[in-house]
Each structure stands twice: as structure tokens, then as C-alpha cells.
Amino acid sequence: MTQAQNDDQPLDPAAERIAIRKRAMDMLARREHAPAELSQKLAKRDHDREQVAEVLDELVDDGLLSAARYADAMVSSRASRGIGPVRIRAELAAVRIDEAEIERALADSETDWNALAEEVRAKRFGAAQPEDFPAKAKQMRFLQRRGFDMDMLNAAFDD
Structure with missing residues (x-):
């Protein structure tokens, strides 16, 4: 043959x-x-x-493949890179992780999302708060693309 x-x-x-x-x-x-x-x-x-x-x-x-472990690893990895929960949720849903599992992984994460949003904003734009509306809008759009929701955006811009 x-x-x-x-x-x-x-x-x-x-x-x-x-x-x-x-x-x-x-x-x-x-x-x-x-x-x-x-x-x-x-x-x-x-x-x-x-x-x-x-x-x-x-x-x-056999415990070698786990959606829960994947979700936990993804949340930890993305949060350490400055990605917010809205975007993480979408990325996990894209690989067909169950909604309940996504919510559990986000809840179990010890990430302070408000503090992370503020940290990401300060790293990108500096510690000083924006002085005018266009600058604030630009920073808010950036954080939204990163996956932070409105409550987290407001926390990032509180004095």
C-alpha cells in the first residue's frame, strides 16, 4: 500500500x-x-x-477539563490586564461558558472593579481628573471599551 x-x-x-x-x-x-x-x-x-x-x-x-476553572482563570487574567467585567462576561459567553458559571466566577473574584477602573484610568490618562467635559467623555469611552459599566465609571471619576 x-x-x-x-x-x-x-x-x-x-x-x-x-x-x-x-x-x-x-x-x-x-x-x-x-x-x-x-x-x-x-x-x-x-x-x-x-x-x-x-x-x-x-x-x-477526570477533572482535567473544567469550565469553572477556565472561567476563574479568564477572570483573573483579564482583570490583571485592566479589563472590566462587562468585557470579561462577553468573552466568556463567546466560548459558551454558562451564564451562571460566568456570574459565579465574577462574584468569586476578589477584584474591586471600581478601584480597577480608577487605576486603569489613572494609568492611561494620569492621576489628575479631567478638567473639561470632552476630556472626561474621552476617558469614559476608553473605560467602556475596556469593559467597565456606568457605576464603575462614576466611581473612577469621583473626587
Whole structure:
């Protein structure tokens, strides 16, 4: 059998399952992944979607893949980079993390979002409060893009 013919032959199910698990473990060794994100990455590698789902279920059962752990890591990572909860919530929803899990991760975070908004504003624009409305509006738009809500914006501009 030539190499081209061999490449066209699918792997036997057991070998395919082992290959999927190995590739998933390699990805998880680098960083936490959302289950949906990992599923998508594995599917791009031409793995059978049903087997990918089965392997991911096994990884969840083994405690190696966790949406909760991913959400906690994402909240911690993004908050340390000055990203607010509105944007974090959207990023987690984009990788299909459950809304209840998102709220739990944000609530469990020990981040003082008001203080973070003030810190991010001061880092970008300096410690002094803006003197006129256009400067304040510019700073507020910046913080909104970063993912801070109106209450946090108001806290950042309180004297």
C-alpha cells in the first residue's frame, strides 16, 4: 500500500480516541481551555466530532477539563490586564461558558472593579481628573471599551 492510500484510510476508533486525548492533553498543558473552545480546535484537526465529544466528557469526568476553572482563570487574567467585567462576561459567553458559571466566577473574584477602573484610568490618562467635559467623555469611552459599566465609571471619576 502506498503512503497516499494509507493517508486516506481512517484510523481505527481506538487509535483515533488516543490521538484526540493526546492532542487535548497537549493543549490543556499549555493553558486552560473552555470545553467548547477545545472541541472546536480538535474538530479543526479533522477528528470525528462524536469521538471528540466523548473524549472531552472523559476529561471533564477526570477533572482535567473544567469550565469553572477556565472561567476563574479568564477572570483573573483579564482583570490583571485592566479589563472590566462587562468585557470579561462577553468573552466568556463567546466560548459558551454558562451564564451562571460566568456570574459565579465574577462574584468569586476578589477584584474591586471600581478601584480597577480608577487605576486603569489613572494609568492611561494620569492621576489628575479631567478638567473639561470632552476630556472626561474621552476617558469614559476608553473605560467602556475596556469593559467597565456606568457605576464603575462614576466611581473612577469621583473626587
